[in-house]
Amino acid sequence: MAEAVSPTTSEKPKAPRIGVFVCHCGTNIAGSIDIDAVKEYVKTLPNVEHVNDYKYQCSMPGQSNIQEAIREKDLTGVVVAACSPRLHEPTFRAATKDGGLNPFRFEMANIREQNSWVHMHDPAGATEKAKDAIRIAVAKASLLEDLYPKSVPVEHAAMVVGAGVAGMQAALDLANSGIKTYLIEKAPSIGGRMSQLDKTFPTLDCSQCILTPKMVDVGRAENIVLMVNSEVEEVEGYIGNFDVTIRRKATGVLSPAEAEAKGIVGGGCTGCGDCDPICPVTKPNEFEMGMAPRKAIYIYHPQVVPLLYTIDWDSCVKCGLCVEACGDKKAIDLEMQDELVKVKVGTVILATGFEVFPIETKEEWGYKRYDNVITSLEFERLICASGPTGGHLVRPSDGETPMRVAFVLCAGSRDSTGVGKPYCSRFCCMYSLKHAHQIIEKIPGVMPYIFYMDIRSFGKAYEEFYYRIQDEGAKFIRGRVSNIQEDPVTKNLRVYAEDTLLGRPMELEVDMVVLAAAVQPTELTNKTRKLFGVSCSTDGWLLEAHPKLNPCGTTTAGVFVAGACQSPKDIPDSVASAEGAASAASIPIHRGEVELEPYYAMCVEEKCAGCGLCVNLCPYSALALIEKDGKTVMQVTEAKCKGCGTCGGFCPGGAIWMNHFATPQIVAQIDAFLLGGEQ
């Protein structure tokens, strides 16, 4: 196989001359691998012309060494034995290019993440493994060829999935920079979790007051195409050219524009609400956490954007009373069907948010068993002036005002039992402080008890807020609540915990318990991320490309993350990450073109029998059969090909050449490993 000639080169390649550069990475590598022994060994390998070691190959002097060696020793290939290519492959490719070689004549041997770090207690074994890794890399580098990346144009449009505060901010930023932005939201209104909150810490701004102007901006923005009641159905393509299919769920209600398109002049939903009182079906309103009613034709609340009613098909009995009430506006269509819309965008931001973890699974706290144990999100609706009780905090059992309220922090967070979540949910400490403040403000003589393990008040003006709430009289008890019991007659609750600072167990009778429940990614996050090829952590949060240096990017080029779908984030952090993601997502669009890695498949036409087996195997629909010179051959759409190698591995005639991962290159690597370098 090794003599097979690539279709990319016409001239005969010159004999390989490889330079090997071994990195110490301080003591990260040199601490467990014997660099001198590795160097001596590498000198004996075939094709190696130059061996060098340096404390930090990625530093400027380290890169200069590579460039000088390429020029002085007339190298044809470069091997750097250092860290993972995920970190420094771009660095060393650039150095290879600056030295005068094609950047794809560089190969990396990972002797850190996959070697020195995991074998730090076995220096001899680690050294032998490093020799193997370098021998394999040299074998490949000897057969590497010049490759040239292709540029593809980028569609001048973007998509944001999820219209909570992060998604809205990202969409506004993109739209304001002149990019047409599709904003996709599964709920009937934009606004997300933030629109359910009453006040926001630590400034105590009214959440709706600061959010609704943004919602209105989104509704008005010329560059934003807002699609509510919509979900991503299918994704095809790659950075610059994503073809996304959106399912617009049938809402049963026409917007004025949709009505006009159907020839109903002056018709469509104006949000007048005439349909609402006449609808005979009553259901719990999910926006109010089920604590207020809504009809089968409904809006969440008066400030929704867009102001359009929606029909809940699961409860609608199709009696037609609403159609009558709507009259000449003819906005209601009880036979409306889902619609699939295809859009093309250059980049995508996922902002799918969070939801509350089902805290009833932690049975010791009695949520859903005891009437007066509620979650923080329910508390938000109860304390909110526009909520179901007009802002009066009342006990669900009897409507009385609670005078003693216990707040249980870390409810399901920092929990390694497998029932709860092992991570810190990050904003519960702060909103619980805010809750304590709100009841002190609204209910004279009330006593909030905050059961905490650690108060994590790390943000700007957060610790000062903690100081303020303590000064206002809230009682902080350093202990996690062990269990809660309900008095069956009074429906009061007995909270059991240890005051760990006193070292005494305590029994506290209260009127209400608020659980600061852990949060988790929303239900649809997993489905959506898979459509876009984005990874997630073990807890389901979307995985960023690098937690510190690329927090908004993902491993899929052109797809970015914003807000709490990546990890629990409060409002300032969500908005900041949204602006970061919008900036990152706008770069390829403003540049207008992106370079694709030249790892695509190529057809060796003399060998291709035109059987077409590869065409159906390709997961990216990148292959097709064409007629050429009177012969049927396969053709690759290079921009669609991801270089996965499925076709190349399958082709019965060996007619597919995988650039940079060609069969002779891989066979040489295997030979080098199995035969110890003898060819």
Place this chain on the structure above:
Amino acid sequence: MVTKNYPDPKLNEKLRDRYYRRDQSNPEFTKETEKLAGSMAHMCYQCGTCTGGCPSAPRSTYRIREFMRRGVLGLEEEALTDPDLWLCTTCYSCTDRCPRDLAPTDVIMAMRNLAFRRDIIPVNFLKTVTAIYASGHGVPNNDVNRAAREKLGLTRDPPTTHMYPEYIKGIRKILDHYNLKENADRIIKEREG
């Protein structure tokens, strides 16, 4: 430890040095406890869930969280010589609720085993050993129970070693294998003469 040597022993005790210092911490104690308990005691983050739901805590000075802390820090003497070590009822509520998924009950049992190696054990526990050796029961049947059982339509004695005393010798074999009876007798004699 610095002693002040006040003439009044009460004052001496009140004013004694209460710093804990590194030499009181024995990392081997932590390891040994974890090995016996099969639980990572060093991962306790002191939330107090265990003590908060402990049936023994409101009635005594027993604080399971403090024993976990001693386990974390390797405070061997403090843990093993504290008589509270023997107040756990082994109800396992703390193990059920521990958010770090530890087993504080098993940590206590491990510490009890380590204490027993040094003959630290309350006499009543040893008398239970004697009772089991004699009858196969830690709490043998008595006439009140027998009458209650009869009233419920049960046999006067349960179908255990009480009904089949010929099996007591098997139980004795197990106890003798670990020299439990021998040690119990010896310690009781030392304490009570």
